[in-house]
Amino acid sequence: MLVTAATVCVLSSSGSHSAGHVLAETSAPAIVIHAKRYAFVPSQITLQAGRTVRLTFISDDVPHSIAIPGLQIDVPIAGNPVSEVVITPSAAGDFTGMCTRYCGADHDKIAFVVHVIEQRQ
Numbered sequence: 669m670l671v672t673a674a675t676v677c678v679l680s681s682s683g684s685h686s687a688g689h690v691l692a693e694t695s696a697p698a699i700v701i702h703a704k705r706y707a708f709v710p711s712q713i714t715l716q717a718g719r720t721v722r723l724t725f726i727s728d729d730v731p732h733s734i735a736i737p738g739l740q741i742d743v744p745i746a747g748n749p750v751s752e753v754v755i756t757p758s759a760a761g762d763f764t765g766m767c768t769r770y771c772g773a774d775h776d777k778i779a780f781v782v783h784v785i786e787q788r789q
């Protein structure tokens with residue numbers, strides 16, 4: 669059985685939203701993540717299970733891409749327009765992400781980790 673660790677929806681650069689998702693999600697707190705050769709900045713973030721956040725990915729140089737398989741995230745990071753993902757993690761854990769678009773010699777070394785902690789009361 670596939671355990672879904674998060675609810676994810678990808679926003680286009682114009683902010684338009686796939687049908688069926690709750691528009692109020694777009695007012696969720698935003699976390700901006702820069703991609704560059706050869707790092708994500710910040711390289712790790714901590715989210716809380718059950719709390720919706722918006723992740724905004726910006727490239728500072730060449731096109732990148734980020735995949736976080738455990739959270740069903742796989743988006744290009746072109747720089748302009750930015751890429752945004754609205755995510756509501758549902759389970760605690762550490763989820764590793766990587767750049768999936770070749771961006772240079774040390775492309776393999778770009779790493780990203782999402783720590784999801786249990787919901788606080």
Ligand SMILES: [Cu+2]
Binds near residue numbers: 769770
């Ligand atoms: Cu890369």
